[in-house]
Amino acid sequence: MKLLVRPNPGRLEIVERQKPTREAEDEVLIQIQTVGICGGDLTYFRGTGHTLGITESYVVCHEAVGVVLEGPQHLLGKNVVIDPLITCGFCESCVIGKPQLCGSRKDMGYGADGVAAEFVIVPESRTYLMSKDLALPTGVLVHGLAAVLHSLSKVLVDQIPKTAAVYGPGPAGLMFAIRLKELGIDVILVGRNSWRLELAQELGIRIARIGHDEVNDISAELVIETTGASDVLEEALNRVAPGGTLLLYAPGTFNVEATKVFRRELKIIGATGAIGTMQKAMDILALNPAPYERLLTHNFPISSGQAAFELATAEPATRGEFLKASLCLD
Ligand SMILES: [Zn+2]
Ligand SMILES: [Zn+2]
Structure with a gap:
């Protein structure tokens, strides 16, 4: 499968890797359709200034919507949005419901492999059914909201x-x-x-x-x-x-x-993270998507990921009428 990685600051590359396979019953194999590019992804892409202290190479991006190919029966064929926060689930912060403060916290896209790939595996607990009232690409706004x-x-x-x-x-x-x-x-x-x-x-x-x-x-x-x-x-x-x-x-x-x-x-x-608010964000978007959808100004094929990130990090004067880009996997 194809995926988009950041080998070095300012540089993205499409690479081929083997399609992942599920290892546990509660895991879900998702075929990614659209990926959003968000501020944290841009910070990692630049790798300068406030870099979040991350230097390794990862598959980029953390906002995604896709269709479930394998996993629990009730999810098969359904469109889902991914919650990108990875935590241990056992430490004090996790147990008291503040996983964003988990000492082992990893964010998909910068700290763990992200979602800019043809296929991604996540636990079912980190998937949210896409509202039928929303256009598919709007799903990439759920995590930000x-x-x-x-x-x-x-x-x-x-x-x-x-x-x-x-x-x-x-x-x-x-x-x-x-x-x-x-x-x-x-x-x-x-x-x-x-x-x-x-x-x-x-x-x-x-x-x-x-x-x-x-x-x-x-x-x-x-x-x-x-x-x-x-x-x-x-x-x-x-x-x-x-x-x-x-x-x-x-x-x-x-x-x-x-x-x-x-x-x-x-x-x-x-404040950091999207803790317990993914479903609420989906509901709010479904109720009144129009103003939020104005934020998605550009869409690129994943093969043009470099161009999309360069546009997103360009000076305002050269960027034109740009707010947020998405990448499509087709
Ligand atoms: Zn985001
Ligand atoms: Zn934890």
């Missing part, structure tokens, strides 16, 4: 904020903004890329442009930072209303002025 929902579950605990600001109009930032708007929260999306901000406006989301006065007026109970850029991180912290929360959603580094945090009683929260 599930990660957004998991993050929101950390901050929408005691009370729902009335105001939110999201920094970074990339796929994650847009998903946060779409979801917060669905929840009736007054959300503003902040960024530089004008085409992405225009798309947000088309979706009925208020926007503000970094460097313009309108940003200085923002004071939100919840601020979500999705870029990881240090100047944007510092700016985002300044926009949290007293008593409010800054949610960190991207790898990065910034200087925190402690005075700002304690005098205003701010909370800084991190």
